[in-house]
Amino acid sequence: MDKPFAITLDAGSSLANKTGSWRTERPLYLNSLPPCNDACPAGENIQGWLYEAEEGQYQRAWQLLVADNPFPAIMGRVCYHPCQTACNRAQLDQPVGINSVERFLGDVALQEGWQLPVEAVDSGKRVLVVGAGPSGLSAAYHLRRAGHHVVIHDAGPKSGGMMRFGIPSYRLPRDILDAEIQRILDAGVELHLDSPVTDVMAAKAEGGFDAVFVAVGAQVGKRAYVPAGESAKILDAVSLLRDMEGQQAPRLGRRVVVYGGGNTAMDAARTAKRLGAEEAIVVYRRTRDRMPAHDVEVQEALEEGVLIRWLSTIKDVDAGSMTVERMELDDSGFPQPTGEFEELEADSLVLALGQDTDLSLMQDVDGIEISDGVVHVDEGMMTGAEGIFAGGDMVPSERTVTVAVGHGKQAARNIDGWLRGIPFEHAPRPPLATFDRLNTWYYTDAPKTVRPTLDSARRVSTFDEVKQGLDEQTAVYEARRCLSCGNCFGCDNCFGVCPDNAVLKLPRGSAEGDNGRDYAFDLDYCKGCGICVSECPSGAIIMIPEA
Amino acid sequence: MHSLFGNAAAVATGVFAAMRAKGRDTRVVAQAGDGGTVDIGLGPLSGMFERNDDVLFICYDNEAYMNTGVQRSGATPPAARTATTQAVGEHPGNVFGQGKDLPRIAMAHEIPYVATATVADLRDLEAKVEKAMAIRGARYIHVLVPCPLGWGSASKDTILLARLAQQSGLFPVFEAEFGEVTAVLPIRRRVPVTEYLQPQKRYAHLFGQTPDTETIERIQAQADRNLSRYHIDEVEI
Ligand SMILES: Cc1ncc(C[n+]2csc(CCOP(=O)(O)OP(=O)(O)O)c2C)c(N)n1
Ligand SMILES: [Mg+2]
Numbered sequence: 001m002d003k004p005f006a007i008t009l010d011a012g013s014s015l016a017n018k019t020g021s022w023r024t025e026r027p028l029y030l031n032s033l034p035p036c037n038d039a040c041p042a043g044e045n046i047q048g049w050l051y052e053a054e055e056g057q058y059q060r061a062w063q064l065l066v067a068d069n070p071f072p073a074i075m076g077r078v079c080y081h082p083c084q085t086a087c088n089r090a091q092l093d094q095p096v097g098i099n100s101v102e103r104f105l106g107d108v109a110l111q112e113g114w115q116l117p118v119e120a121v122d123s124g125k126r127v128l129v130v131g132a133g134p135s136g137l138s139a140a141y142h143l144r145r146a147g148h149h150v151v152i153h154d155a156g157p158k159s160g161g162m163m164r165f166g167i168p169s170y171r172l173p174r175d176i177l178d179a180e181i182q183r184i185l186d187a188g189v190e191l192h193l194d195s196p197v198t199d200v201m202a203a204k205a206e207g208g209f210d211a212v213f214v215a216v217g218a219q220v221g222k223r224a225y226v227p228a229g230e231s232a233k234i235l236d237a238v239s240l241l242r243d244m245e246g247q248q249a250p251r252l253g254r255r256v257v258v259y260g261g262g263n264t265a266m267d268a269a270r271t272a273k274r275l276g277a278e279e280a281i282v283v284y285r286r287t288r289d290r291m292p293a294h295d296v297e298v299q300e301a302l303e304e305g306v307l308i309r310w311l312s313t314i315k316d317v318d319a320g321s322m323t324v325e326r327m328e329l330d331d332s333g334f335p336q337p338t339g340e341f342e343e344l345e346a347d348s349l350v351l352a353l354g355q356d357t358d359l360s361l362m363q364d365v366d367g368i369e370i371s372d373g374v375v376h377v378d379e380g381m382m383t384g385a386e387g388i389f390a391g392g393d394m395v396p397s398e399r400t401v402t403v404a405v406g407h408g409k410q411a412a413r414n415i416d417g418w419l420r421g422i423p424f425e426h427a428p429r430p431p432l433a434t435f436d437r438l439n440t441w442y443y444t445d446a447p448k449t450v451r452p453t454l455d456s457a458r459r460v461s462t463f464d465e466v467k468q469g470l471d472e473q474t475a476v477y478e479a480r481r482c483l484s485c486g487n488c489f490g491c492d493n494c495f496g497v498c499p500d501n502a503v504l505k506l507p508r509g510s511a512e513g514d515n516g517r518d519y520a521f522d523l524d525y526c527k528g529c530g531i532c533v534s535e536c537p538s539g540a541i542i543m544i545p546e547a
Numbered sequence: 548m549h550s551l552f553g554n555a556a557a558v559a560t561g562v563f564a565a566m567r568a569k570g571r572d573t574r575v576v577a578q579a580g581d582g583g584t585v586d587i588g589l590g591p592l593s594g595m596f597e598r599n600d601d602v603l604f605i606c607y608d609n610e611a612y613m614n615t616g617v618q619r620s621g622a623t624p625p626a627a628r629t630a631t632t633q634a635v636g637e638h639p640g641n642v643f644g645q646g647k648d649l650p651r652i653a654m655a656h657e658i659p660y661v662a663t664a665t666v667a668d669l670r671d672l673e674a675k676v677e678k679a680m681a682i683r684g685a686r687y688i689h690v691l692v693p694c695p696l697g698w699g700s701a702s703k704d705t706i707l708l709a710r711l712a713q714q715s716g717l718f719p720v721f722e723a724e725f726g727e728v729t730a731v732l733p734i735r736r737r738v739p740v741t742e743y744l745q746p747q748k749r750y751a752h753l754f755g756q757t758p759d760t761e762t763i764e765r766i767q768a769q770a771d772r773n774l775s776r777y778h779i780d781e782v783e784i
Contacts, residue, residue, distance in 0.1 A: 441736075496669045497669070497706055499705070529702035529703060529705070530701075530702060530703030531702065531703055531705055531706055533703060534703045534704065534706065535706050535707075
């Protein structure tokens with residue numbers, strides 16, 4: 001060594017001291033799965049599009065969103081947002097108002113006239129989609145994006161399925177619905193209305209289709225047997241909501257009873273109020289906590305003056321009145337009759353007891369298995385018959401618009417794989433970004449923006465949209481509340497806290513670091529202390545043992 | 548310029564005087580550890596303050612003589628175990644009532660700027676350095692830097708401990724101009740001192756089978772006193 005006594009390093013720099021040699025563990029940037037993305041039935045990359053939205057990049061945010069779901073404006077109105085239930089921010093203050101931001105992006109896209117991109121090369125394959133509901137339209141869109149020629153057949157006079165004939169316009173205005181469907185058609189999807197498919201195999205052969213996706217939904221209102229006098233007025237909720245789309249509004253009378261406890265029951269009761277009923281009473285055999293209707297819907301119904309009788313069943317109905325029996329929950333939570341009866345004055349009874357499917361179009365097809373009114377499909381959403389796929393309300397699952405949209409996407413990917421002879425495979429799921437992996441110190445406290453709601457006195461009389469959208473400023477604020485769970489958002493914290501300057505900042509957007517991040521570790525100097533891991537707000541760095 | 552242990556202030560003063568004599572306006576910054584600042588270097592530093600020499604002096608306080616093997620310094624807090632303040636028998640580690648609070652000593656010199664900071668808030672530290680560099684005369688910044696080896700804590704908890712020192716009230720983060728406190732960093736999430744002490748092995752003797760509640764209470768009282776002395780606000784969140 002040519003240095004003077006006791007001097008090991010040149011003055012002015014300690015770079016010769018490679019502290020990386022002390023290391024037994026090393027940090028790694030890792031993208032893990034945010035709980036919102038994990039919970040989304042349509043498989044949206046929510047964290048990803050919130051990140052773009054918070055930067056004001058609305059079009060990029062929207063493009064990322066529609067890569068998974070072509071209906072942001074509809075979702076922003078009707079989705080029950082399981083993403084918000086799963087949101088880690090709920091453990092800090094309140095969940096991010098994801099649904100409001102989605103609606104904002106959806107509405108901006110409609111105002112600006114942004115179109116859905118179709119870039120794939122024509123595959124030369126033809127796919128028939130039966131049913132123009134959320135599932136069928138979603139499948140058609142994704143198949144079109146994959147380069148296939150898609151033809152939709154729907155039995156009804158208008159497209160949208162349950163989005164039109166099951167969801168009242170005060171929740172989903174029809175101009176929004178029409179515009180988002182039209183955008184799919186503009187992308188090159190062919191739609192035939194009033195053209196029911198009665199035999200799926202025949203339709204496939206006739207049209208020269210290579211594959212079929214069946215998504216005819218569950219549109220038949222269940223008719224439980226209730227003893228009724230001749231002049232009693234009984235109708236089912238599905239028909240009621242469907243008739244709302246016709247020329248003549250249905251007549252229900254002054255006092256309307258709705259039987260059932262699901263979302264459709266709430267929609268029917270709220271619709272009855274808007275049609276002029278002085279009283280709309282929901283009769284449900286169990287208690288509120290056991291009600292299948294979503295909390296927001298029950299809440300909004302109650303605010304509008306809908307009455308709910310818990311623990312009650314309807315024994316019989318006559319003109320102008322009906323008999324109700326009080327129930328009691330037994331030890332296992334099942335309602336049991338008590339023998340106590342009561343008269344209830346009512347002009348009509350609306351049954352909202354669930355929906356059945358009409359699957360006659362595929363009843364006799366070899367290999368297709370139908371039981372309990374639903375069609376069985378494999379993991380790739382294919383029925384027992386080669387090339388016949390199915391999804392939405394007609395296969396076993398939760399029946400919501402978002403689930404149906406997710407089915408459409410899943411089916412499209414699998415159909416595409418099947419057509420190309422390369423079976424579709426899910427990308428491996430990264431680990432879940434749980435709350436305990438975050439360092440919440442770095443997030444300032446900011447409660448959720450509440451969407452303005454139409455005054456309840458005004459909303460019972462109109463079919464105007466109840467929930468209004470957020471303005472741009474609040475939408476951006478809301479997007480900024482996202483904790484970016486499990487994904488680097490470029491905050492520079494690791495860069496700042498590293499005691500060895502071993503975090504290198506690469507040009508923004510260069511994505512040359514680990515797992516596509518804009519940072520990298522200089523392993524000559526990283527001594528594996530783990531401070532970057534502890535201080536990463538979003539839990540996007542992990543320690544791994546040195547090989 | 549790498550000076551010797553303990554004479555950073557003297558060297559900085561000399562550099563400043565020499566540059567002034569040559570008619571050059573060179574800004575001078577001196578850096579030292581707590582041992583070099585509050586003990587062996589205190590004389591020259593006090594002189595530098597008194598003359599109001601145009602030097603920014605930064606002390607990195609890890610609360611002991613660390614690179615020689617964890618010996619007590621005048622900045623070692625009460626009850627902390629060091630190689631020279633062992634916790635054996637009835638001795639609780641470093642004694643109460645001794646030591647030097649250098650930010651307050653600096654303030655007593657009524658110099659233009661004194662500030663404290665921790666490595667847990669880099670933006671705060673950066674802002675204070677920038678502010679100090681915009682001021683002429685003697686300036687002093689005292690930065691709390693946890694030492695994993697000397698404190699017996701996990702390396703990954705280094706920033707966390709600095710944060711807890713501030714959030715418990717034990718280490719007040721403030722600015723003072725000409726002897727008066729002018730700004731104080733509020734506490735966002737107040738924690739009891741135990742949350743800060745417990746992860747450190749130098750306080751392990753307080754948390755044995757029978758916790759030394761009396762000593763813990765005395766430390767808590769110090770934190771409480773800082774809150775009233777510096778008027779530290781607790782921000783409701
Ligand atoms: C004049 C002189 N006396 C003693 C020493 C031995 N010595 C070197 S570093 C040190 C302790 C330094 O403590 P501190 O200033 O707190 O810095 P730290 O190591 O804790 O960062 C001592 C006593 C020395 N180098 N020079
Ligand atoms: Mg020291």
